[in-house]
Amino acid sequence: MEKHDVIIVGAGHNGLTAAFYLARKKLDVLVLERSDVVGGCCVTREIIGGYRFNLGAAFPTTLHPRVVSDMKLKEMGLKFIRSEMMYAVPFPDGTGIRLYTDVGKTCDEIARFSARDAAAYPEFVQLARDFSEIFDLVRLFPPPDLKDMFSLVEDPADLESFKDIMFLSSKDLLDRYFESDKVKAALAIMGQDGYILSPYSPGSPPGLLFHLAGRWATVQGGMGTITQLMARAAEEAGAAIRTGVEVSQIVVENGQAVGVRLADGTVIGARRIASNADPRRTFLNLVGPESLEDKFTAKIRNYKTEATGFKIDLALDEMPEFTAFPGEPIGMFGIGPSLEYLERAYDDFKYGRPSENPYMLGLVSTLQDPSLAPPGKHYLYLWVQCAPYDLKEGDWDQIKDRVADRTIDILAGYVPNLKRAISGRFVQSPLDLERRFNITRGDWGHGAMTFDQMFSFRPNLECSGYRTPVRNLYICGSGTHPGGGVSGVPGHNAAMVILADEGLAEEEK
Ligand SMILES: Cc1cc2nc3c(=O)[nH]c(=O)nc-3n(C[C@H](O)[C@H](O)[C@H](O)COP(=O)(O)OP(=O)(O)OC[C@H]3O[C@@H](n4cnc5c(N)ncnc54)[C@H](O)[C@@H]3O)c2cc1C
Structure with missing residues (x-):
């Protein structure tokens, strides 16, 4: 039987990123992708x-600079x-x-609707930038507990703001700063992008603030350029990628993942498996409830997707x-x-x-x-x-x-x-x-990005650290910390955990 060190189920950008970091340490990595192209949603x-x-x-917007530089994506042509x-x-x-x-230029725009709102905008943008920085601090690591997130904020005034971001609605937050409904709508609209929260829902400000922090760009040639180059980086590091190959089952024996069964019945063995499929698909369809404890299966069923x-x-x-x-x-x-x-x-x-x-x-x-x-x-x-x-x-x-x-x-x-x-x-x-x-x-994010499903609760306490209750099975996609979006971070973080389990842990940079 064909056998590898690691099989990655899915060549989304996170699967490709994980493949790169693992292959770079000389592990024998095979990536299996059901589509005829790599990249998943990217x-x-x-x-x-x-x-x-x-x-x-x-x-x-969320692509991590570390991933871009480690994979040398710019050197390969990413623009x-x-x-x-x-x-x-x-x-x-x-x-x-x-x-x-440019904040000043935006203030001039806003001033056409309200001078008061124009004066308030710089402070609001600063709040967005501060929040994004805190979020950035915890991205490249296994997820912190929610309680630790609060301890990252030292200044009591910042703590108040952080509490507001987590528990207020976007409307409540915007009402504190602005008076013009047009200005509020213009700011709120990006915050609702892809989130299952409305502007009146508590917990809705993070999306809004993250977008306002101003990390705007597009990619020359389209987003697929990123994943094409990621695939090249993974292959050059030594990983093998097969497209048009659907995994129908993650084979579990005695509580341990030992390989995958393909849709055509072929079984391929591996010492470790990492799934880039979403948590519900991974556990309910590919592993199957028969290999999981009922309580865990119930949590996965309850994971909002x-x-x-x-x-x-x-x-x-x-x-x-x-x-x-x-x-x-x-x-x-x-x-x-x-x-x-x-x-x-x-x-x-x-x-x-x-x-x-x-x-x-x-x-x-x-x-x-x-x-x-x-x-x-x-x-x-x-x-x-x-x-x-x-x-x-x-x-x-x-x-x-x-x-x-x-x-x-x-x-x-x-x-x-x-x-x-x-x-x-x-x-x-x-x-x-x-x-x-x-x-x-x-669900583009492999699970809703609401606070109850973030950090150490993504997708749940048992597997938010990328390891799962099934020995040698890991999850490496957007259903893990820090969540959906083209960041490469779940793939990076999962690879670091696998390397640690292999005794090949990377030095902190
Ligand atoms: C319409 C839309 C707009 C979006 N806009 C943005 C945006 O502007 N900016 C942004 O940052 N994010 C955006 N996102 C979200 C972002 O694209 C995703 O969160 C991210 O690409 C997910 O990456 P991933 O690698 O975790 O998973 P995926 O991209 O979902 O990749 C998983 C891969 O696994 C494969 N797979 C699954 N099951 C199997 C199986 N059984 N066998 C073999 N292969 C399998 C899938 O085919 C897929 O290729 C958008 C998403 C969508 C859908």
């Missing part, structure tokens, strides 16, 4: 002739494109706000023109003109309906990277929020085109030339995302 593909769509992620404008939010009355990485969004990629014949920003090409934008609008969109989601008036994030990707479309054409990426996996009525295959039409109608209210410009579209419902990426219930 992938760029040609679906409509000449257009290269980011079918999942669009922004490398970030940064823009001064973070994003723009148009309003139905024809006004709009642009947010810049929910879709939040719906994806539309549009091929355009012309650049979208926003009424709110005449003559100015806009790259990144958000549609969601008030806190109440955002909350009502979430209400539909809560009750099992795709929202009638969804909020959405858009990126005219070709503004910065024309290589993603044929010459003179444009690619518009839309991540439409508040799309529940479970529908009260109907199923996604029946309704997805209607939901996409409605979304485009709403956007056309802000972009009059939109409908004329569309020459093709590719729509992915939460069900499609699940089918394409094998992410349970279409």
